[in-house]
Amino acid sequence: MRIGGRLAGAIEVLAEVEERRRPIANALKDWGTAHRFAGSGDRAAIGNIVYDALRCKLSHAFLMDDGSPAALAHAVLYRQWGISPETLAGMLDGDKFAPEPLPEATLAAFNSRSLADAPDAVRGDLPEWIVPAFQENFGEGWLAEAEALNLRPPLDLRVNTLKADREKVKKALSRAGADLSAIAPNGLRIPPGAGPDRLPNVTAELSFQKGWFEVQDEGSQIVARLVDAKAGQQVLDYCAGGGGKTLALAAAMDNAGQVHAYDADRTRLAPIIERLRRAGTRNVQVHDDAAGLEGLQFDRVLVDAPCTGTGTWRRRPDIKWRLSEKNLEERTTQQAEVLAAASRFVKPGGALVYVTCSLLPAENQNQVQAFLAANPDFSAEPVETLWPGLFPGVAAHPHFTAGAFATLTPAITGTDGFFCAILRKRV
Structure with a gap:
C-alpha cells in the first residue's frame, strides 16, 4: 500500500474508535481482518498513525481547527512524521486509494495557529479536569510530564x-x-x-x-525490585493479573522461598500458568480464591492496585479520552478496599508495597495517607533511602514525595508512570 491507502485506513480506524468508543487494538484487528490484502508493514503504519493521533488528539484538533478523524490523521503526518502539507499533497496526487483532500480552511488553520495560544489542557493533551491533578503532582513541571506521555513508548x-x-x-x-x-x-x-x-x-x-x-515495561520491573523480595521469604502478589511482577519476584528469589499469586479476576490471571512454565519457576502458587490465603502471613505483600492507568497513556491513549471523574471515584474506592484486604496478610515487621500505574494524587499519596491514618500499626518506609542499595551506580531516580514515596514517569525515568509506597508493619 502507498501512503494514501495507509492514511485512508487510519481514518477508518479512528472513526471506529471515536464513534463506537472501541479499544484501538480491537478496531485495528477488525480492520486488518476486513482488509487482508494489507501487509504487516501496512497494518503497522496504520496503527502508528492511529496511536499517534490519539496521543495528541487535542493539540492536533486545535492546530487544524478540526477534530475529525481525517484532520487528526493528516496532523500526525504533518507534525509527528515530518511530512509537510505540500509534500503530502504531491505524494497523494493520483493515488486512487487516498482520502479526500482536507478543506482549505483546515490547512489555513494549521499554517497559522500556534500551541502557545492554546489552553493548558490542549498544550498537555489532557482531559481538562485532569490538569489540576498534574499541576498538584508535578508543579511547574506538569506540562513536560504530560508531553512525555504523548510520545511513543519503547x-x-x-x-x-x-x-x-x-x-x-x-x-x-x-x-x-x-x-x-x-x-x-x-x-x-x-x-x-x-x-x-x-x-x-x-x-x-x-x-x-x-x-x-x-x-515488561522497565517501570514495572523497577517497582517489582522495590519489593526487595529475598530468597527464602514468603511473598504475596495480591493483584497478580497476568503475572509479570510475580515472575520478576520469583526470579529475584532464585526459586527459593514462596510466591503466592492471587487475583480475583480469573480471566486476567489465566495467562500466568503458561508464563510460569516457560520461565522455569518452581516457587509460585496461584490462587483465584482468597480463601486459599486465609491464615497465611507474608514477609512482603505487593498490591498492584486497580487504577485509572494514567501512567500507561503512551501505550493506551484511547483510555485517556474515556476516563471520567466517576471512573476515578470508583477506582479509589476499590483501592481502599484492596489495601485493607491485603494488609491482613502482612506479618509483623513485614512490608506492604502499594503500587499503581497512575499519576494522580487521589490514587497514590492521598490513598496511602488515608490508609496510614486508619492503620497506625503501619508506617511509610522512605523509598529514597532504599533506592541506592537496590539500584547501585544508577544516576537516574524517581520523583520522591517527601522522601517517602516514589513516582516513575516517562519524563523523569523514561518508563511508564508508576507510583510506589512501602508501608512497614510494626512488630
Missing part, C-alpha cells in the same frame, strides 16, 4: 535470570536492536522508531520460547 524486556543473563539475551536479540536499560538491572530496551517503523515481534524469537525473557 519495547522493554526483562531478562529471566533463572535461565539466562542480560548479555546473552542482548546478543540473541541483536537484530532487534535491543540494548541495556538505564535503570532496571535485568532490563533490555528496543527503541520505538518513528513514522511507519514497526517494533519487532520478539515473542516469535526462539529465545522467548525458551523463557529467556519476558515483555
Whole structure:
C-alpha cells in the first residue's frame, strides 16, 4: 500500500474508535481482518498513525481547527512524521486509494495557529479536569510530564535470570536492536522508531520460547525490585493479573522461598500458568480464591492496585479520552478496599508495597495517607533511602514525595508512570 491507502485506513480506524468508543487494538484487528490484502508493514503504519493521533488528539484538533478523524490523521503526518502539507499533497496526487483532500480552511488553520495560544489542557493533551491533578503532582513541571506521555513508548524486556543473563539475551536479540536499560538491572530496551517503523515481534524469537525473557515495561520491573523480595521469604502478589511482577519476584528469589499469586479476576490471571512454565519457576502458587490465603502471613505483600492507568497513556491513549471523574471515584474506592484486604496478610515487621500505574494524587499519596491514618500499626518506609542499595551506580531516580514515596514517569525515568509506597508493619 502507498501512503494514501495507509492514511485512508487510519481514518477508518479512528472513526471506529471515536464513534463506537472501541479499544484501538480491537478496531485495528477488525480492520486488518476486513482488509487482508494489507501487509504487516501496512497494518503497522496504520496503527502508528492511529496511536499517534490519539496521543495528541487535542493539540492536533486545535492546530487544524478540526477534530475529525481525517484532520487528526493528516496532523500526525504533518507534525509527528515530518511530512509537510505540500509534500503530502504531491505524494497523494493520483493515488486512487487516498482520502479526500482536507478543506482549505483546515490547512489555513494549521499554517497559522500556534500551541502557545492554546489552553493548558490542549498544550498537555489532557482531559481538562485532569490538569489540576498534574499541576498538584508535578508543579511547574506538569506540562513536560504530560508531553512525555504523548510520545511513543519503547519495547522493554526483562531478562529471566533463572535461565539466562542480560548479555546473552542482548546478543540473541541483536537484530532487534535491543540494548541495556538505564535503570532496571535485568532490563533490555528496543527503541520505538518513528513514522511507519514497526517494533519487532520478539515473542516469535526462539529465545522467548525458551523463557529467556519476558515483555515488561522497565517501570514495572523497577517497582517489582522495590519489593526487595529475598530468597527464602514468603511473598504475596495480591493483584497478580497476568503475572509479570510475580515472575520478576520469583526470579529475584532464585526459586527459593514462596510466591503466592492471587487475583480475583480469573480471566486476567489465566495467562500466568503458561508464563510460569516457560520461565522455569518452581516457587509460585496461584490462587483465584482468597480463601486459599486465609491464615497465611507474608514477609512482603505487593498490591498492584486497580487504577485509572494514567501512567500507561503512551501505550493506551484511547483510555485517556474515556476516563471520567466517576471512573476515578470508583477506582479509589476499590483501592481502599484492596489495601485493607491485603494488609491482613502482612506479618509483623513485614512490608506492604502499594503500587499503581497512575499519576494522580487521589490514587497514590492521598490513598496511602488515608490508609496510614486508619492503620497506625503501619508506617511509610522512605523509598529514597532504599533506592541506592537496590539500584547501585544508577544516576537516574524517581520523583520522591517527601522522601517517602516514589513516582516513575516517562519524563523523569523514561518508563511508564508508576507510583510506589512501602508501608512497614510494626512488630
